[in-house]
Amino acid sequence: MATWNARYKAGEYTEVWAEMQALGAGIRKPARRKAADAVVRETMKRARGNVERLLAELPGLGYRFQGVPEPAEPDYPLELRIEHALEYVANRGGKQHKANPWSHPALAWVEEEEIEVPARFRRGNLGRSTHRPPDARMSGALDEIERQTGSPLPLAVRAWFETVGAVNLAGTHPMLNPDGAVDTLRVTPEGIDRAVADGAGAGFVSVIRHAFAWGGFPGWSGRAYAPERELAWLRSKLLPL
């Protein structure tokens, strides 16, 4: 008898998740948990790959992520603080922080204070409102939600934030998202449905599967005149999950 994960990898995506979901909270029993975790890991590995591909490909198509609007006037105290810290890391941070100075403790406050770094410092990289990779702070926020609800988050939900992070593809593009009016893939800790019962999280997986089936733009589902050329191209870059 093939394992859930073997069946999942063979293409039984919805069937395996439905079986896991049917166990309810029982999915956490030791006898099932290991097999379930393997499927969750594989699913989220694919999801992370899909998100990374979308984040990499969309700007090339001319997609403009919404981000936080740049202030009309630069926030000089913030910019000077960032410049000072970057200068410090450049001079004293050592080789390991050359490629990514933002990982140096001298810039940890940027993440801690949830600062949206001005575009000129990001050098083309995405802002935190578009993608925030998993970190300890995000894990802490999930712990807090579980504490408040008195129940663990569904496996898939927790794994998403620990593997993929927070994602919001809101933005504009003349075909894919005219005037930013089309619903996009958006999964953030703030958007967690606290009413969802414990379990595998097949409902959540179904939602992100749907979003990826629409190239990250589930708002086109059921709409006329979907931009098929762009959606087909995006879909071709994504793995099924």
Place this chain on the structure above:
Amino acid sequence: MATFLERYQDGGRVALWDDLVALGEGVRHELYYADAAAVAAETMRRARHNVELLIQRLDGMGYRFLTQEINDKNHREALGRLAVEEAADNGRAMAIEFMNNALAGQAAPLENPDVLDRPTKQTARQINKLEKWAGGPLPLSLRAWYEQVGGVSLLGWHSTLHPNADEPAGLPGTCPDPLMIWLLESVLEMVEENDDGDEEGEIRLGLAPDETFKAGEGGGGPYEMVIPNPCADGIFEDGNGRTFVGYLRNLFAWGGFPGWECDKNAPREAIAKLTEGLLPI
């Protein structure tokens, strides 16, 4: 889903160009480039048709096409006449006499490279040279213009469309701003003359003299576009903030003389004759 070219040909031209511009550099993505370049080529094929029609119609209306040099001399003569207060109706006769002498033996406008200098097999090499010098591409619109149309000059004299300063209709300050885009060879020469080897970043590419220069009154800097620009279109800097395609669209709406847009004394009847049946771009 219709292609860009199908959308353009179906009539959504303005919205389609807005979309192409909104794509930014994305227009060069493999998903879009060929389709967008086809739209640019079709747009400029229509522009060429319009330019040729305007030249023919202007010729039929007695428009005298002038080179920059003769145009300047004509305006100097007119200003000289104004200075000695010669009668305005004499001014027109004297201008015609001056031009008849200056233009003797000139080729028909459509065959005259001073009026329309069409692309040649050298054009691709010249565009590549310009892009190499700029360190990046021209916007699709400008590239397509030089591939489809070339150098154009509607500089000249006409008693109502482009009169001299000493004529009743040509009050000083009238700048009809006739269509003029320098030929690529001249643009390249200017680029090479101004190249001090230190150029980095964006470059302001002069494409035409400004309206006052065309009116023989000296003038400021040329109309320019910033290059390199990997987008579908860029701003044609004539002071109106329009893209190059937007500039051409407005220009054709004014029969090739967009300077009349801001003049309540515009010769609307002559302009209506010129614009009738022009292809929308």
